[in-house]
Amino acid sequence: MNIALLGYGKMGKAIEEIALQKGHNIILRIHDQNLDELTTANLQQADVAIEFTSPQSAVHNILLCFGSGVPVVCGTTGWLKEMEMVQQKCKELGGTFLYASNFSIGVNIFFELNKKLAELMKHQVNYNVSMEEIHHTEKKDAPSGTAITLAEEIIKISQQKNKWVNHFSDVPNELSITSKRIDPAAGTHSVKYSSDVDDIEIIHTAHNRKGFAAGAVLAAEFIFNKKGVFSMKDVLNF
Numbered sequence: 001m002n003i004a005l006l007g008y009g010k011m012g013k014a015i016e017e018i019a020l021q022k023g024h025n026i027i028l029r030i031h032d033q034n035l036d037e038l039t040t041a042n043l044q045q046a047d048v049a050i051e052f053t054s055p056q057s058a059v060h061n062i063l064l065c066f067g068s069g070v071p072v073v074c075g076t077t078g079w080l081k082e083m084e085m086v087q088q089k090c091k092e093l094g095g096t097f098l099y100a101s102n103f104s105i106g107v108n109i110f111f112e113l114n115k116k117l118a119e120l121m122k123h124q125v126n127y128n129v130s131m132e133e134i135h136h137t138e139k140k141d142a143p144s145g146t147a148i149t150l151a152e153e154i155i156k157i158s159q160q161k162n163k164w165v166n167h168f169s170d171v172p173n174e175l176s177i178t179s180k181r182i183d184p185a186a187g188t189h190s191v192k193y194s195s196d197v198d199d200i201e202i203i204h205t206a207h208n209r210k211g212f213a214a215g216a217v218l219a220a221e222f223i224f225n226k227k228g229v230f231s232m233k234d235v236l237n238f
């Protein structure tokens, strides 16, 4: 496949390495310094675009891909308030879109474990659930997109929590997410149920960015020649 990389930072470069190893071509590498190359004509040379930029630029870039008729995989976090509008636009324009807050297979398994644990803990009133995420200091958004996905799944199932907050909280209905920024953390997420007698904790620790990048390339291969809105659950058949 011919791939356009929208965002050529830490993730763009990690994705390039894996895409090349798998025999794909990178035909466009867009970053802050060459935005003039981000044109419909250039995008149309690609079979698929992979977007890992910043919360401020993601929506513009995704809509440009829809307008150019190019399927787009997006991993940029921190713009979720506009997700409904973006998915609607994709359908209206007959586009192709796949977003994931986390592309790694490990985290997608972790998402399923989180749901299962939340179900098991639903009636255990002596436990309080809280979360922590740790990332490198260049990260622009907090809490991480992955933490938001985990929290929203817990809130859907829990009989006690109905909102998440990005600070310590002992208010019973608030799910507390603590964000720490420590170099060179590639991404650690934990969900902890604590009682007076014990704790149950699940943790996922990314050792590097290769898992995210491999998942993003897999997603790009999956959406090639498809139309509609997809998720990693479609890719991984969960």
Ligand SMILES: NC(=O)C1=CN([C@@H]2O[C@H](COP(=O)(O)OP(=O)(O)OC[C@H]3O[C@@H](n4cnc5c(N)ncnc54)[C@H](OP(=O)(O)O)[C@@H]3O)[C@@H](O)[C@H]2O)C=CC1
Pocket (backbone or CB within 6 Å): 006, 007, 008, 009, 010, 011, 012, 030, 031, 032, 033, 035, 052, 053, 054, 055, 057, 061, 074, 075, 076, 077, 078, 100, 101, 102, 103, 104, 138, 212
């Ligand atoms: N879903 C997932 O699995 C993962 C998601 N992420 C998310 O991906 C995003 C990017 O992360 P990361 O690669 O670490 O960040 P970096 O800051 O390393 O890279 C961002 C890149 O985007 C470029 N950029 C900035 N503005 C624009 C624009 N308007 N159009 C095109 N490119 C632009 C930057 O250009 P320049 O270099 O010139 O500044 C840079 O190349 C973040 O939102 C992060 O949370 C990260 C890892 C995994």
Ligand SMILES: O=C(O)C1=N[C@H](C(=O)O)C[C@H](O)C1
Pocket (backbone or CB within 6 Å): 077, 101, 102, 135, 139, 140, 143, 144, 145, 146, 147, 186, 187, 188
């Ligand atoms: O910015 C990062 O680095 C990461 N961002 C994603 C997120 O916000 O969850 C995924 C991963 O944790 C790395």
